[in-house]
Amino acid sequence: MNEHEKYLFDLGGYIVVKNALTSEQITDLSERLEAHREGGSKNRGFGSDRTRMPKDGDSAWSAPSLIEWGGTYIDLIDIPSIKPYLETLLGTNYRLDHDYLKIDSDDSERKLFLHGGGQGAGDGATLVGPTDGGQCYYRYNNGKFFNGLVAVAFELDTVTPGRGGFACVPGSHKANLALPREWQISKTQKDIPEFVNRVAASAGDAIIFTEASLHGTIPWEGDGERRTIFYKYCPHAVAWGPSYYNADNYGELTDNQRSILMPPSAFGPASNTADIWQRAQADQAELKRLREEVARLKQQ
Ligand SMILES: O=C(O)CCC(=O)C(=O)O
Secondary structure (H helix, E strand, O other), X not given: OOHHHHHHHHHHOEEEEOOOOOHHHHHHHHHHHHHHHOOOOOOOEEEEOOOOOOOOOOOOOOOOOHHHHOOHHHHHHHOOOOHHHHHHHHOOOOEEEEEEEEEEOOOOOOOEEOEOOOOOOOOOOOOOOXXXXXXXXXXXXXXXXXXXXXXXXXXXXXXXXXXXXXXXXXXXXXXXXXXXXXXXXXXOXXXXXXXXXXXXXXXXXXXXXXXXXXXXXXOOOOOOOEEEEEEEEEOXXXXXXXXXXXXXXXXXOOHHHHHHXXXXXXXXXXXXXXXXXXXXXXXXXXXXXXXXHHHHHHHO
16 A cells, blocks of 8 residues: 555545456456356345344354355455555454455445444434444554554446445544434435545446445436445454355465455464364354254154
8 A cells, every 4th residue: 555545535435446456356356246147037236244144054153255255256355456455454363354245236235325434423314424333433643544444345247337336424434423314315316415435446447445434325226237346345353244254165265365354353364263163164164054954863
């Protein structure tokens, strides 16, 4: 992250990283997504903010994740084009907190809901405001950034101005006052207040923003779709979601990827805490095996 990017992130609360994905990566992410939409699924969202348990199947108290789709969805955990930004904004040994994908189009719910906002100045009804428990903070002290939750939004489609995309209020991560209620929701693009930035991006770009910033999605107007993958990261000792990843659930991972999937701890991926979590993951697997065995015996 160069000095210009640091300046702009501190000033505005977000930056756009051009060409964060190669065209091969876009194709792989896109094909894996489309395979899950085959059969006419009307789903507009995949993965999860990890605040909900799956309705069926997995009894090992985890939550759905895009990482289950494999390929580039695994690579995104620790992708070299984004890593230097996360290290600067979160410090080393940051963790992936949750991931999801959403599709904006003519069929999707269309309104801008500005949420988040500065020094506890957001809306009282959202989890990124004064009721957030303090985890969506932003500070800059002694030459270091401090962020509670940083989102990386990977765009799979080019969103031309006027159609929709990411919106934010630049500088709002440092705001002291709450957003006046009448500016919080815009049902159409023409209702959006002028101080809101509409952030253009091309396929393969990544928008990195602090959840302390007031942000949301511009109501979609026009044809086509915007397919956006969100991977959201916390410093190693902070959590937003209540449900942690089980790194054993996603096939082969590198050591770095496994440590980024660790639950929160003041110690980060130190070997003693890694052992604790490895034990919890093994217990989950055993519990799942026993439950499946009981279900099978009940059917006999
Ligand atoms: O559509 C977007 O890029 C914004 C998504 C959003 O509001 C969020 O992830 O909290």
